[in-house]
Amino acid sequence: MEDYERNSNSPAHEEDSDVRKGPWTEEEDAILVNFVSIHGDARWNHIARSSGLKRTGKSCRLRWLNYLRPDVRRGNITLEEQFMILKLHSLWGNRWSKIAQYLPGRTDNEIKNYWRTRVQKQAKHLRCDVNSHLFKETMRNVWMPRLVERINAQSSPTTCEPMESMITTDPGQPIDEPNTVEPGSVRFHPHHHQQFVPASELSATSSNSPAETFSDVQGGVVNGSGYDPVGQTGFGEFNDWDCVGGDNMWTDDESFWFLQDQLCHETASYSYN
DNA sequence: AAGACGTACAACCGCCAACAG
DNA sequence: TCTGTTGGCGGTTGTACGTCT
Known part of the structure; x- marks a missing residue:
C-alpha cells in the first residue's frame, strides 16, 4: 500500500x-x-x-x-439505466462520457465499470467477444427485451435485476441480487430538463392526471409484446450493431430522442412532468 | 477456518485537443 | 506560429470485499 x-x-x-x-x-x-x-x-x-x-x-x-460532487448518484444501476447504457453503447460505442450525459448523476467511470464488469462478463460466459455478432444479437434479442419486460412489470419501488439473470430466457429466473431504487429518484434530459419518473411514483406522490403520462402526451401505442427487436418499433432498423462509429451514426440528439421515444413507448410506464 | 477465486469500483496512466501567453 | 499548461477521455490496474471450495 x-x-x-x-x-x-x-x-x-x-x-x-x-x-x-x-x-x-x-x-x-x-x-x-x-x-x-x-x-x-x-x-x-x-x-x-x-x-x-x-x-x-x-x-x-x-x-x-x-x-x-454533490449530484453524483450512487448505488446500483437501475433497469432503466441498464437499458439506456446498452442502447446508447450500441449507438455510440465506448464513448462513456457521452453516455453518462444521458444518465444524470452517473459518471463515465461508473458506466465504464458497469460495462466491463457486467456486460463483458456475459460475453465471457458466452465465450465470445463483446464486439462479436453473436454477443450483440444476444444483447439485442434476449437481454434488452427482457429488460423492457422487467421495466414494464415494475409497479412499485422496484427491484433491480443484474444482467446475469437475464442471460437465460427462462422467465422464472429468480432475482438473485435485488436492490431498491431510491424513491423519488429522477432522470431528465440534460438539455431540456424534462424529468421523467416511474408512473408508480407519480400516482402515489403527485397530482398529475392520467392524461399526463408520457404515452398519452406522445400519442404512443403500447406494444403488447414488449420489445420488438427488428420489426414494428423500428429498433432494428437503426440499431446496426456492426456499424457503431461508422457512417450510420446519428447525431447525438437524434439518437437520444429516438431512444427516449422508443423506451417510453415500449414501457409505457413513464411520464414527463 | 482459511486460502483461492471472482467481482466491483476507485484511482491512475497516457494520449490528445483546446487554449493562453 | 510555437510552446507549455490544463482538462477531458478511454483504457487499465490495484485493492477491498464477498463467495466458493
Missing part, C-alpha cells in the same frame, strides 16, 4: 516524490470539498497546489467528478 501511495521512482523531481497516490482519506475529501465550494471546480492544478493537498490536479478533478 505504501508503494501505491508514493510516486517513488522520480528522484529527479523533489516535488513529485511528495505527490500522494492511492485512496483518498476523509481529511483529503473534506479539504477538497471545502476548497471547491469556495473557489469553484476549475483550474484543478491551482486547486491542488493552493489547497495543500499533495495530489495532482488531475487526481483532485477525478475525485471531485467521480465521488465528491
Whole structure:
C-alpha cells in the first residue's frame, strides 16, 4: 500500500516524490470539498497546489467528478439505466462520457465499470467477444427485451435485476441480487430538463392526471409484446450493431430522442412532468 | 477456518485537443 | 506560429470485499 501511495521512482523531481497516490482519506475529501465550494471546480492544478493537498490536479478533478460532487448518484444501476447504457453503447460505442450525459448523476467511470464488469462478463460466459455478432444479437434479442419486460412489470419501488439473470430466457429466473431504487429518484434530459419518473411514483406522490403520462402526451401505442427487436418499433432498423462509429451514426440528439421515444413507448410506464 | 477465486469500483496512466501567453 | 499548461477521455490496474471450495 505504501508503494501505491508514493510516486517513488522520480528522484529527479523533489516535488513529485511528495505527490500522494492511492485512496483518498476523509481529511483529503473534506479539504477538497471545502476548497471547491469556495473557489469553484476549475483550474484543478491551482486547486491542488493552493489547497495543500499533495495530489495532482488531475487526481483532485477525478475525485471531485467521480465521488465528491454533490449530484453524483450512487448505488446500483437501475433497469432503466441498464437499458439506456446498452442502447446508447450500441449507438455510440465506448464513448462513456457521452453516455453518462444521458444518465444524470452517473459518471463515465461508473458506466465504464458497469460495462466491463457486467456486460463483458456475459460475453465471457458466452465465450465470445463483446464486439462479436453473436454477443450483440444476444444483447439485442434476449437481454434488452427482457429488460423492457422487467421495466414494464415494475409497479412499485422496484427491484433491480443484474444482467446475469437475464442471460437465460427462462422467465422464472429468480432475482438473485435485488436492490431498491431510491424513491423519488429522477432522470431528465440534460438539455431540456424534462424529468421523467416511474408512473408508480407519480400516482402515489403527485397530482398529475392520467392524461399526463408520457404515452398519452406522445400519442404512443403500447406494444403488447414488449420489445420488438427488428420489426414494428423500428429498433432494428437503426440499431446496426456492426456499424457503431461508422457512417450510420446519428447525431447525438437524434439518437437520444429516438431512444427516449422508443423506451417510453415500449414501457409505457413513464411520464414527463 | 482459511486460502483461492471472482467481482466491483476507485484511482491512475497516457494520449490528445483546446487554449493562453 | 510555437510552446507549455490544463482538462477531458478511454483504457487499465490495484485493492477491498464477498463467495466458493
